[in-house]
Amino acid sequence: MIKWDPFSFDGTLLVNLFFLAISLVNVIFLRLTTKPRKPSSFPKISVLIPARNEAHRIRPCLESLLSQDYPNYEVIVLNDNSTDDTEAILKEFSGKPNFRFINGKPLPPDWKGKPYASQQLFEAATGEILFFTDADTVHHPQTLSFLLGAMQHWGVDFLSGFALHETHSIGEKLILPAVYMATVLYLPLPLVLWTRWPFFSFAIGQILFMKRGVLEKINGFELVKNHVVEDLALAYTVKRHGFHTLFLDAKNFIRCRMYESFEHGFYGIARVIYAAIGKNFLLFLGLLIGIISAILLPAFFGIRYGFYPASELSKAWLCIGVFLTAWGIFLLDRRQSWLSIVGYPFVFFNLLLAALYSLVKTGLGKGILWKERLVK
Template sequence: MFAFDLPFLLLCMSSGLISIFLVILILNLLTFSRLRPIHMKKEEQQSAPFFSILVPARNEEKNIAACVRSLVAQRYERLEVLVLDDNSDDATAEIVVHIIEALPPDQKGRLRLFRGAELPAGWAGKNFACHQLSQVAQGDFLFFTDADTIHDPDTIASVLACMKQHTVQMLTAQPEYILSSFGERLIMPSLNFLNLSSLPIALLNRSKEPILATGNGQLLCFERSAYEAIGGHTAVKGTLLEDVELAREARAAGYRLLFVDAFLLVRCRMYRSLAEVWRGYSRNYFAFYCHSLMFALFGLLLNLLLYVLPPAFLLYSLFVPQSLSLIVLAALSSALPVMMRIMLSLRFEHRARGMMLLLCLLHPISILFDCLILVNSIRWYYRRKGVEWKGRQYKEQK
């Protein structure tokens, strides 16, 4: 009987699980709160809290000017923008200095540049840079962001309004990702696909379990009292996934967190080529699995089963005749993820949308690349010299 045939069982399992993930994705698209632009009037800002915008920067000469200018241009008046040059060997610091010099006299105090100290043992570079910035920040709120982000002028006002509305002490967000090269467009949306189709965002926001908390360093805003209570970046000084770990520390301490869609307000150009995507995600992809080899291998096999096996079987059936039931199951299991990817593109991709929709047809190849990146991330973690990032070597404790 075909019901006991291994390919049939695997394809049944694949289509069943994909159907569950489709439901999760639809719920996420319906419940993923969007951070919407809020323009705060000047008279409202007189009693508003003071914000410190903190930007760690190491070798960011391609990105830093656009980022800093967007932050200085915030329509929220009560803020300071603090940039720390983390021992860059490019023109990062010089670019910030030129921006400061070009500011009108009444705006020069709005932006300050600091030179980072030498990296102490046991610290990851970005974490120590953020720690140094937090020590000189004056704000009631600490707004951490990466140097490769560009912010709408109403970002700070919108973040404050959202945090007050939901009564949370930490807010993090997913920005719009600027994708230009073929490699970026092929791989990066599939990582978003895996995240939004596997965990309900409503659960991430409402659960009290630290393991379900998430954070994104491209926009990570704390009430200062909450940040200091959990120990700040000192509590996560050695990890390469510090944003997620900070969120878990905050939740473990009883603080309320919110993860929102900042597509309308924040843009980010993380990588500029397939090679950069490969290196960047290899740095911390394994950390998403809490450095559990068993957990990572399970995720690897699950992704291959769900998203690579069905189209591979369809291809195989072109050369070796198969029963109609198997072909129908394989076609269904192949079509559903493509449909899910199209749904995500329609929600999150507004640039070159036609090309992005076409690339949805290559979803199995995207997932295969993701699996290879995970394998490489595991390899980097276990090799003797550890992970290399921006000219530094990190060897996290196993």
């Protein structure tokens, strides 16, 4: 006979119902933001791309950005001390209209790599609107029109959003969906727009679209120069300075393959997760306990004991059903694989391992090597 007296799934069920509510709210809100809206004016947009060792994927990115239907823009790439053929590929595009590239300066000891690359791009840009994006993105011809139309319609100064995240291998499908953790577990995206509280801030570096005056007021990337998760830190800083922000859905306009294998995804998530929660050990511990108790333990009990007709086991299966619904609703909206949905115990177990690795290597140890730089 199964005994599970020390722990009741009643509280876990309430937590999973909360996850379901968050998922529903966020899916509805994201769908409201997907509608293309025609810009009312056409200020110059600077598209800014930091590129470090991106020779294998920067070409499609540039080809898509140089095919925009927007009438007034420039594309600037910063070659961030690449050791591969990135610079040679950039030279191939040198004769294209609206395009130029610059070679980055050596990294100062008090800056992280991407914030410093972004600062140099900010200084080189001439546009009234700045669009920072990554070299692994591919863009629809109407991307700039969509983002500017959204900025004008919602009346914001800074916006970010979800691209369509492509996964090809089984390993990618069982690690990449961890990037949706915040928007399934605790963060209602409407509050990014509707509140002034900086806690409700969110951004992903693939899409950082802002008015130039935003960076001018906060002195560029100076305030986030030593942040590993500079996109989240920038969104928090922008909101703290009184600017209006939005997180939208750009999956119909921007796509990318963030990680190219399980290993790549594991280390990519591990390098940022401890920093993403502010290096707060108590918050980190709470995150681990929450994942284990609300997500992994019900799944373990359900899988281990099957449909045993015990009251707590029945509640465990109810928890599984509620969370699977929450997870499935959100991932289907993100056009993710069914394997990522039904395999959610593996996704969160991998996230748990990445979080522990992040704590050991970036919180207490020597850091994680990423693009030939040590991330501490």
